[in-house]
Amino acid sequence: MHDIGFAQHDHAACVASALASAETTCAAEKLQLTPTRRRVLEILLEEHRAMGAYDILAILASEGIGSQPPVVYRALDFLVTNGFVHKIEKLNAYLACTHPGEDHSPVFMICRACGAVAESSMPLADLRRSAESTGFLIETTVLEIEGLCPACREAA
Amino acid sequence: MHDIGFAQHDHAACVASALASAETTCAAEKLQLTPTRRRVLEILLEEHRAMGAYDILAILASEGIGSQPPVVYRALDFLVTNGFVHKIEKLNAYLACTHPGEDHSPVFMICRACGAVAESSMPLADLRRSAESTGFLIETTVLEIEGLCPACREAA
DNA sequence: TTTAGGGTTGATATATTATAACATACCTTC
DNA sequence: GAAGGTATGTTATAATATATCAACCCTAAA
Numbered sequence: 001m002h003d004i005g006f007a008q009h010d011h012a013a014c015v016a017s018a019l020a021s022a023e024t025t026c027a028a029e030k031l032q033l034t035p036t037r038r039r040v041l042e043i044l045l046e047e048h049r050a051m052g053a054y055d056i057l058a059i060l061a062s063e064g065i066g067s068q069p070p071v072v073y074r075a076l077d078f079l080v081t082n083g084f085v086h087k088i089e090k091l092n093a094y095l096a097c098t099h100p101g102e103d104h105s106p107v108f109m110i111c112r113a114c115g116a117v118a119e120s121s122m123p124l125a126d127l128r129r130s131a132e133s134t135g136f137l138i139e140t141t142v143l144e145i146e147g148l149c150p151a152c153r154e155a156a
Numbered sequence: 157m158h159d160i161g162f163a164q165h166d167h168a169a170c171v172a173s174a175l176a177s178a179e180t181t182c183a184a185e186k187l188q189l190t191p192t193r194r195r196v197l198e199i200l201l202e203e204h205r206a207m208g209a210y211d212i213l214a215i216l217a218s219e220g221i222g223s224q225p226p227v228v229y230r231a232l233d234f235l236v237t238n239g240f241v242h243k244i245e246k247l248n249a250y251l252a253c254t255h256p257g258e259d260h261s262p263v264f265m266i267c268r269a270c271g272a273v274a275e276s277s278m279p280l281a282d283l284r285r286s287a288e289s290t291g292f293l294i295e296t297t298v299l300e301i302e303g304l305c306p307a308c309r310e311a312a
Numbered sequence: 313t314t315t316a317g318g319g320t321t322g323a324t325a326t327a328t329t330a331t332a333a334c335a336t337a338c339c340t341t342c
Numbered sequence: 343g344a345a346g347g348t349a350t351g352t353t354a355t356a357a358t359a360t361a362t363c364a365a366c367c368c369t370a371a372a
Contacts, residue, residue, distance in 0.1 A: 070350085137304040144245065145297040209357095
């Protein structure tokens with residue numbers, strides 16, 4: 001059991017099911033979940049935290065998979081494009097999506113103190129209504145919230 | 157008149173009043189709006205678009221104000237910290253705040269095609285209620301919306 | 313008046329994040 | 343078996359941001 005998303009859960013099962021889900025999705029949509037892409041997703045699922053591209057690259061390099069930046073950026077691009085991973089712009093970091101497959105507008109809660117990131121979601125409807133009344137067409141949204149997670153609040 | 161925030165407005169008046177407002181605020185709060193800081197804010201107000209730090213630095217350099225990165229990053233840090241400028245994380249770019257002084261949670265609408273950025277705001281109340289029910293303390297929020305602005309929709 | 317402190321600036325160097333560009337390999341399919 | 347698409351390997355470089363340390367300037371306390 002790990003401490004994730006400010007709550008407890010069975011991590012091994014979570015990794016396995018998320019990987020299986022990604023494989024199913026890729027098969028269904030004729031996307032190539034190649035070994036490098038699969039391993040990057042697996043790393044992000046296992047670590048279950050927002051990681052920098054070069055952190056991931058270091059792991060890949062230690063496993064002999066690849067040591068040049070394009071290796072990891074290409075894999076991340078694939079994973080982000082297809083909804084398996086989110087980029088946390090505010091941290092320049094990447095995080096495995098905790099509910100892939102669902103059409104969601106991610107909301108990240110980033111703890112300034114410990115760096116933990118929890119993914120939530122919010123109704124996009126209100127947002128969309130107000131934005132599009134101005135004629136703006138929403139394609140992607142990222143809401144980044146920074147603050148203190150429960151554990152760090154207690155520690156402070 | 158310029159085309160800003162997907163609408164028209166009197167830009168010269170807007171720049172002047174925003175600068176005056178910044179000066180008033182700084183005087184009241186004993187913040188030092190030094191020449192470099194003031195000029196960076198003025199540049200962002202005049203351009204009225206999201207600019208990269210190095211774009212701003214190039215202008216400062218051409219004016220003999222400073223040519224090294226810390227010059228612009230220090231000024232931006234001051235301006236962002238004190239609410240005169242927002243950072244658009246998704247673009248690694250900076251934008252003068254269109255309603256400084258108000259306690260607001262910025263919402264940026266970023267046009268993928270032309271790069272225009274309009275700042276809006278949204279009720280933080282709902283957001284705060286749902287986040288804090290999990291024990292998370294919100295300190296800062298950034299919602300970044302990418303899509304197509306009205307002009308680019310027509311062009312497409 | 314001097315000295316200590318805080319805030320700002322100058323300047324050099326470097327860290328961190330990300331992409332361009334081009335060659336190669338590997339499939340599929342026609 | 344040649345063409346075209348997708349993915350990978352590799353080198354180099356671009357773009358963004360920060361660390362560090364010395365100098366300066368103002369203020370205020372000793």
